[in-house]
Amino acid sequence: MREDGLTIVSHELRNSLQSLCLNLHQLRAMIVDEPAASKIDRALRTAARLINIADDLRDAEHLSQGMFRMSFKYETVEAILADVVETIAPAAHERRITVSVDIHCDLFATVYCDAARICQALTNLLANAVKFSRPDSNVILAIARQHHDLLFSVRDSGPGIAPDDLPHIFDKYWRARDSRGSGLGLFITKRIVEAHRGTLLVDSVVGQGSTFSFALPAAQLAGVEASQGGSP
Ligand SMILES: Nc1ncnc2c1ncn2[C@@H]1O[C@H](COP(=O)(O)OP(=O)(O)OP(=O)(O)O)[C@@H](O)[C@H]1O
Numbered sequence: 001m002r003e004d005g006l007t008i009v010s011h012e013l014r015n016s017l018q019s020l021c022l023n024l025h026q027l028r029a030m031i032v033d034e035p036a037a038s039k040i041d042r043a044l045r046t047a048a049r050l051i052n053i054a055d056d057l058r059d060a061e062h063l064s065q066g067m068f069r070m071s072f073k074y075e076t077v078e079a080i081l082a083d084v085v086e087t088i089a090p091a092a093h094e095r096r097i098t099v100s101v102d103i104h105c106d107l108f109a110t111v112y113c114d115a116a117r118i119c120q121a122l123t124n125l126l127a128n129a130v131k132f133s134r135p136d137s138n139v140i141l142a143i144a145r146q147h148h149d150l151l152f153s154v155r156d157s158g159p160g161i162a163p164d165d166l167p168h169i170f171d172k173y174w175r176a177r178d179s180r181g182s183g184l185g186l187f188i189t190k191r192i193v194e195a196h197r198g199t200l201l202v203d204s205v206v207g208q209g210s211t212f213s214f215a216l217p218a219a220q221l222a223g224v225e226a227s228q229g230g231s232p
């Protein structure tokens, strides 16, 4: 399939899935019977996962074609984090994983970034941490001031990544043999971080867990200037 064909398919897939979700939501509102309601909830979660896959396919193709759009503004740490924990909550709940947020910086510190894309990157890292960790374990999202940068990191105490696999984990469609997923999350995340002139780092020990991290320069601006955007 040609790359632009894949972009069209992912777009059509997304539209159809959104219409399916809409109908399922309407059906859910009419159902009071508990077993039927929980089956619809499960179908909704599956549809949401499929929409994510369609979005990842589109993003990966846009990245390959140099068409990945970003919109940079000065954003506060608070705005960047606003959706992240909420987005990951259902998956974490399903796997009985606690996601702790550890903040060692001013919540109103500003970063010149595309907040939605940084949110997408953090959500991808958290989704992996949740997916690969044992149930009842803890995942930590930390943000810390490091000189003039803000360091974002996601730590899990999951199985870790074999040293032979580490050079491949950021490749498009790569995943370990026994993994479930499309192998697109880290490919997209690395590109998002690099578009912010950062580097996505991984530190992993088999049997102990993994930490993914990246740093973004903190802006030194007054609040009014910061909300108006511009060059870094
Ligand atoms: N926190 C982690 N712990 C253990 N292995 C990991 C972790 N994060 C990534 N990996 C390994 O790296 C592979 C690539 O990750 P990536 O997020 O790109 O793909 P995926 O999670 O398999 O699929 P997708 O993110 O597209 O749903 C994973 O399949 C897994 O083998």
Ligand SMILES: [Mg+2]
Pocket: 124, 127, 128, 181, 184, 185, 186
């Ligand atoms: Mg993933």
